[in-house]
Amino acid sequence: MTDPGHQSGQGQQPGQRPKAKRRRRPKRRQDRPASANQSGQNRSRQNQPKKKQEYRLARPVFLIGFMGAGKSTVARRLARSCGVSALDLDTYIERACGKKIRQVFADEGEAVFRQMEAHALREVAAMEAPMLVSCGGGIVTTEASRQALKELGFTVLLEVDADEAASRISDKSSRPLFQDLESARALCTSRAPLYAEAAHASINTRGKDVYCISRELRNMLEKEGVLCRI
Numbered sequence: 001m002t003d004p005g006h007q008s009g010q011g012q013q014p015g016q017r018p019k020a021k022r023r024r025r026p027k028r029r030q031d032r033p034a035s036a037n038q039s040g041q042n043r044s045r046q047n048q049p050k051k052k053q054e055y056r057l058a059r060p061v062f063l064i065g066f067m068g069a070g071k072s073t074v075a076r077r078l079a080r081s082c083g084v085s086a087l088d089l090d091t092y093i094e095r096a097c098g099k100k101i102r103q104v105f106a107d108e109g110e111a112v113f114r115q116m117e118a119h120a121l122r123e124v125a126a127m128e129a130p131m132l133v134s135c136g137g138g139i140v141t142t143e144a145s146r147q148a149l150k151e152l153g154f155t156v157l158l159e160v161d162a163d164e165a166a167s168r169i170s171d172k173s174s175r176p177l178f179q180d181l182e183s184a185r186a187l188c189t190s191r192a193p194l195y196a197e198a199a200h201a202s203i204n205t206r207g208k209d210v211y212c213i214s215r216e217l218r219n220m221l222e223k224e225g226v227l228c229r230i
Contacts, residue, residue, distance in 0.1 A: 054230040055082040057130035060153030061226060062121075064135050064195055066188045067175060068165025069158040070210055071134035077214040079132050082227065086132040089139070093120050101136075118144040125152035140194035149198040154226045156217060157199035162188040164206050200224075 063071040072088050079086035090101050093116055097104060104113045117139055124133055125148065133153075139145045149155045162184040169175050177184050196202075201220060205213050221227035 052083070055084055055227050056230055057084050057132070057221075058226050058228055060125050060127075060130045060133055061221065062133050062135055062149050062153050062155040063158055064140060064149065064155060064198060065137065065158035065205075066160055066162070066165055066191065066195075067137040067177065068168050069137075069160040069205055070168070070213060071158055073210050074158065074214050074217060075132040075134040077210050078218055081214065082218065084132060084227075085129060086134070087124060089117070089120060089124065089133055089135045092124060093117060096120065114138075114142045114145070118142060118148060121145055121148045122152065137191070140191060140198050146194065146198040150200075154201075154221070154224065155199045156220070157195045157202040158213065159195075159202050159204045160206065161185075 063075055065071055075086040075088070078084075093104075093113075094100055097116065099107070101113065104116070117136065121133075121135070121139070124131065130153070135149075139149070162178075162181065165188070166178045166181055166184065169178055177187065201224070203213060203216055203220070208216075218227060222229075
């Protein structure tokens with residue numbers, strides 16, 4: 001029969017204490033690596049685009065200047081980047097009367113068109129939500145329109161000379177005036193003081209692309225308190 005004491009003290013010499021069992025120290029808890037799902041969530045948070053800054057217009061903004069200054073293009077660009085509305089006044093008139101501008105000139109003459117233009121300008125300025133309004137190059141030729149531009153909103157002149165304007169227009173057939181550059185230069189010079197009279201501010205567009213001009217315009221409108229962050 002086996003002695004139980006012999007089992008527990010197996011391998012011990014007489015007179016020796018039994019060896020105490022060593023306690024295992026608990027392993028230090030290490031930070032577990034993020035799971036694939038967690039890593040994906042972190043990456044998605046980092047990759048999320050920042051919320052786009054929104055703006056509102058405190059009053060209408062009218063862009064004036066000689067043809068080829070980039071009024072319509074700059075208005076559309078700034079409207080997209082700031083989340084406001086843009087409107088081309090000539091297009092507005094065409095939709096209202098159901099005719100192209102050149103047809104109105106041919107059928108009814110310039111004087112009638114200028115009356116329609118002044119009326120349309122006041123209609124647009126009275127709309128509930130102010131907009132960026134690009135105006136035709138000849139809008140300053142009547143006193144009524146110049147007065148409206150000065151009183152009903154904030155008017156910015158996009159400065160351009162005839163040569164610079166001509167270089168921006170690839171299809172001269174759509175702008176017959178530029179088929180005779182001397183005539184374009186003379187017209188641009190004659191309108192310069194009228195533009196200056198109607199404008200509250202101006203931007204020289206020479207040698208600048210649409211992104212540069214729209215950024216300069218945005219900074220100007222913010223500084224003037226016309227374009228406000230929401």
